[in-house]
Amino acid sequence: xxxxxxxxxxxxxxAPALSPYQPEPVELQRARQLMLSRPGECIALTNFFLQxxxxxPAQMINSRQDFDHQELARRYRTRExxxxxxxxxxxxxxxxxxxxxxxxxxxxxxxLAKRHHQSDAEAASLMIKAKLALIKxxxxxxxxxxxxxxxxxxxxxPPSLTAALPLLQASVLLYQHRGDEARLAFEQIRVQAQQxxxxxxxxxxxxxxxxxxxxxxxxxxxxxxxxxxxxxxxxRRQYYLKAMAAxxxxxLYASLGKGEQAVHYANQATTEFELLGxxxxxxxxxxxxxxxxxxxxxxxxxxxxxxxxxxxVKIQGDATLMARLYLEIGHSYRLLKTYAEARHYLTLARASxxxxxxxxxxxxxxxxxxxxxxxxxxxxxxxLQLDRARQLAEQLDDVPRLIESHRLLALLFETSGNLTxxxxxxxxxxxxxxxxxxxxxxxxxxLVQDSDQQLQQERELTTLRQxxxxxxxxxxxxxxxxxxxxxxAPLLLYGWLRNYIRSxxxxxxxxxxxxxxxxxPRTGLPNWRQLMLRLPQEMxxxxxxxxxxxxxxxxxxxxxxxxxxxxxxxxxxVDLSERIGLAHAAALQKELGEYLQGRxxxxxxxxDLREGQFIYVIxxxxxxxxxxxxxxxxxxxxxxxxxxxxxxxxxxxxIGHPFLPKAPHALDDMRLGDILYLAMAAAHQLAxxxxxxxxxxxxxxxxxxxxFFNGDIRHCCIQAILKGLVKVNSSHKKQQIDxxxxxxxxxxxx
Numbered sequence: 001x002x003x004x005x006x007x008x009x010x011x012x013x014x015a016p017a018l019s020p021y022q023p024e025p026v027e028l029q030r031a032r033q034l035m036l037s038r039p040g041e042c043i044a045l046t047n048f049f050l051q052x053x054x055x056x057p058a059q060m061i062n063s064r065q066d067f068d069h070q071e072l073a074r075r076y077r078t079r080e081x082x083x084x085x086x087x088x089x090x091x092x093x094x095x096x097x098x099x100x101x102x103x104x105x106x107x108x109x110x111x112l113a114k115r116h117h118q119s120d121a122e123a124a125s126l127m128i129k130a131k132l133a134l135i136k137x138x139x140x141x142x143x144x145x146x147x148x149x150x151x152x153x154x155x156x157x158p159p160s161l162t163a164a165l166p167l168l169q170a171s172v173l174l175y176q177h178r179g180d181e182a183r184l185a186f187e188q189i190r191v192q193a194q195q196x197x198x199x200x201x202x203x204x205x206x207x208x209x210x211x212x213x214x215x216x217x218x219x220x221x222x223x224x225x226x227x228x229x230x231x232x233x234x235x236r237r238q239y240y241l242k243a244m245a246a247x248x249x250x251x252l253y254a255s256l257g258k259g260e261q262a263v264h265y266a267n268q269a270t271t272e273f274e275l276l277g278x279x280x281x282x283x284x285x286x287x288x289x290x291x292x293x294x295x296x297x298x299x300x301x302x303x304x305x306x307x308x309x310x311x312x313v314k315i316q317g318d319a320t321l322m323a324r325l326y327l328e329i330g331h332s333y334r335l336l337k338t339y340a341e342a343r344h345y346l347t348l349a350r351a352s353x354x355x356x357x358x359x360x361x362x363x364x365x366x367x368x369x370x371x372x373x374x375x376x377x378x379x380x381x382x383x384l385q386l387d388r389a390r391q392l393a394e395q396l397d398d399v400p401r402l403i404e405s406h407r408l409l410a411l412l413f414e415t416s417g418n419l420t421x422x423x424x425x426x427x428x429x430x431x432x433x434x435x436x437x438x439x440x441x442x443x444x445x446x447l448v449q450d451s452d453q454q455l456q457q458e459r460e461l462t463t464l465r466q467x468x469x470x471x472x473x474x475x476x477x478x479x480x481x482x483x484x485x486x487x488x489a490p491l492l493l494y495g496w497l498r499n500y501i502r503s504x505x506x507x508x509x510x511x512x513x514x515x516x517x518x519x520x521p522r523t524g525l526p527n528w529r530q531l532m533l534r535l536p537q538e539m540x541x542x543x544x545x546x547x548x549x550x551x552x553x554x555x556x557x558x559x560x561x562x563x564x565x566x567x568x569x570x571x572x573x574v575d576l577s578e579r580i581g582l583a584h585a586a587a588l589q590k591e592l593g594e595y596l597q598g599r600x601x602x603x604x605x606x607x608d609l610r611e612g613q614f615i616y617v618i619x620x621x622x623x624x625x626x627x628x629x630x631x632x633x634x635x636x637x638x639x640x641x642x643x644x645x646x647x648x649x650x651x652x653x654x655i656g657h658p659f660l661p662k663a664p665h666a667l668d669d670m671r672l673g674d675i676l677y678l679a680m681a682a683a684h685q686l687a688x689x690x691x692x693x694x695x696x697x698x699x700x701x702x703x704x705x706x707x708f709f710n711g712d713i714r715h716c717c718i719q720a721i722l723k724g725l726v727k728v729n730s731s732h733k734k735q736q737i738d739x740x741x742x743x744x745x746x747x748x749x750x
Contacts, residue, residue: 243272323352523593573612653680
């Protein structure tokens with residue numbers, strides 16, 4: 001699974017708080033400190049402490065026997081201390097990889113707690129036993145143990161226990177492949193911890209959410225949670241969690257091809273593991289740091305990290321780790337063209353892997369040796385190594401290693417002039433590559449999905465309006481008859497009441513239809529009609545404030561009361577029905593609408609313009625940094641939970657109103673809309689060039705240039721940009737934007 005034993009036994013897993021009259025002995029305090037860094041010493045300390053004889057606590061609190069009390073404290077132990085010692089020993093044994101002894105130790109703690117009817121202590125021991133069950137992949141036992149622990153917890157239980165229980169239960173859901181339930185549980189824990197200011201609990205929930213997204217191969221979401229975990233922890237002394245999060249972030253950045261960030265986080269992971277003091281974890285971190293550094297074309301510095309790790313491995317005497325380091329060192333020397341050293345270390349690695357029968361790494365070593373001989377033009381030796389690697393890979397049916405073997409063999413035969421064999425291996429290379437990259441896609445013909453729902457609603461509204469007018473006429477006639485014919489007043493009253501009820505019902509239907517016309521039926525978000533109803537009032541209000549600012553221009557303060565309009569193009573909303581079908585698309589769009597309404601700023605608004613376009617409206621007073629606002633919008637769409645792969649490379653165009661603060665009436669809503677679409681077109685251009693998300697903001701300089709914008713607004717705006725009258729801010733280099741390509745082209749007359 002995705003969680004290591006150390007993760008399971010480390011977070012919030014301490015023994016319950018001891019009774020206030022008995023301080024924890026020095027041996028147990030030291031054992032807790034060494035639980036993760038040096039679990040072997042931790043086991044020795046708890047064994048030494050458990051050799052003491054257990055006594056009744058009443059003998060140790062007699063205030064008239066101070067000397068005796070101190071002597072008893074050094075030579076004896078209480079039952080609470082015994083339970084804590086067994087719990088600590090079980091955790092240390094688990095971190096040392098001794099799962100069976102750990103299970104025996106925790107059973108002793110459970111037995112003591114049951115004997116003395118201490119429910120909180122028993123619950124703590126059951127939770128540790130559940131963690132040990134998870135290490136053994138026994139999710140049913142872990143679930144049962146956690147249920148028992150939850151039933152035993154009292155209201156006076158230590159906060160560490162009540163906080164650990166939901167995290168463990170969510171981890172069990174993840175182990176049982178109940179991903180959606182696990183994600184919801186982790187999200188709930190994170191939000192609750194954030195509200196209560198429990199940053200450590202929030203960090204653990206964030207980290208485990210990263211593990212969830214990593215399991216789903218959603219690398220960018222996993223990466224954001226690992227980085228957020230590090231930000232939450234800051235300078236807190238949570239070495240293990242920070243090291244694990246940094247190590248995962250480094251690996252993900254390396255897979256995304258971002259070498260600088262990968263090296264940064266790999267260095268941070270190594271630093272945290274070094275502060276933790278666990279040499280085994282430090283070796284793994286140094287190994288990862290060396291690989292990331294070498295991937296950044298710095299094999300010399302990578303060798304420094306590999307040799308530092310080798311020194312630590314020699315102290316431990318771990319032959320498997322030593323062979324892996326020999327392989328990495330030989331690989332680095334080969335890249336540096338120090339062939340004698342490379343051959344020496346690769347030969348040592350090959351011999352060790354052959355003894356341990358580690359065939360996959362033996363293949364990797366043979367491939368490195370083959371490349372080394374190939375670079376030295378020793379074609380015969382290279383052929384022996386590469387052909388042996390191919391044979392071993394065929395035994396395992398290891399497709400990635402078969403691809404590399406045939407690639408190198410084809411290169412070898414090409415350089416030696418044997419084109420027939422080169423062609424054979426090229427064909428094998430392409431065959432295995434096609435096998436590895438083959439995707440099974442189900443092609444279905446999409447149904448016609450652009451219905452006339454909106455038109456039908458308008459027709460119904462017109463019919464109801466006509467019926468309402470007719471009912472109003474009937475009401476008038478009934479009123480006249482009631483005045484003139486008082487003898488039949490009861491009958492007329494009945495008719496009037498009936499007419500009134502029907503009128504109210506129809507008015508309610510009319511109101512509901514009017515409201516539905518202001519909402520996009522697919523997402524439930526406000527649509528362009530609602531935007532156009534509100535836009536004139538907003539523009540008039542900002543124009544009035546702009547005029548007031550202009551009259552007070554002597555204060556030399558910039559106008560800071562704009563409204564930002566952000567036009568978002570979300571690619572996956574354009575052809576959603578064609579790609580996933582009508583039913584899935586309708587459900588996903590409805591979920592997206594509800595999700596966006598719950599995530600936007602309380603004083604902001606979002607409108608759905610259809611065809612994958614949204615307008616986000618927010619006051620400048622609510623924006624500390626426009627870049628942060630854009631980043632939060634991008635993150636909001638990235639974190640949208642969905643089981644389908646979605647193209648989330650958004651293009652965002654941004655303008656502020658008034659666009660010309662000193663001439664606010666110069667541009668109406670249609671012309672401002674043209675400028676906004678021009679900004680989004682520029683963002684589209686950047687997104688196509690870079691393959692990444694992009695945003696562009698257009699901002700007029702603080703000088704009155706209203707006359708410059710007379711004419712075709714798009715053409716005028718492009719000219720203003722080229723002349724420097726309109727500034728351009730963007731997520732990428734704005735010099736990449738070809739503004740002339742965005743100018744409207746006149747039709748060619750025949």
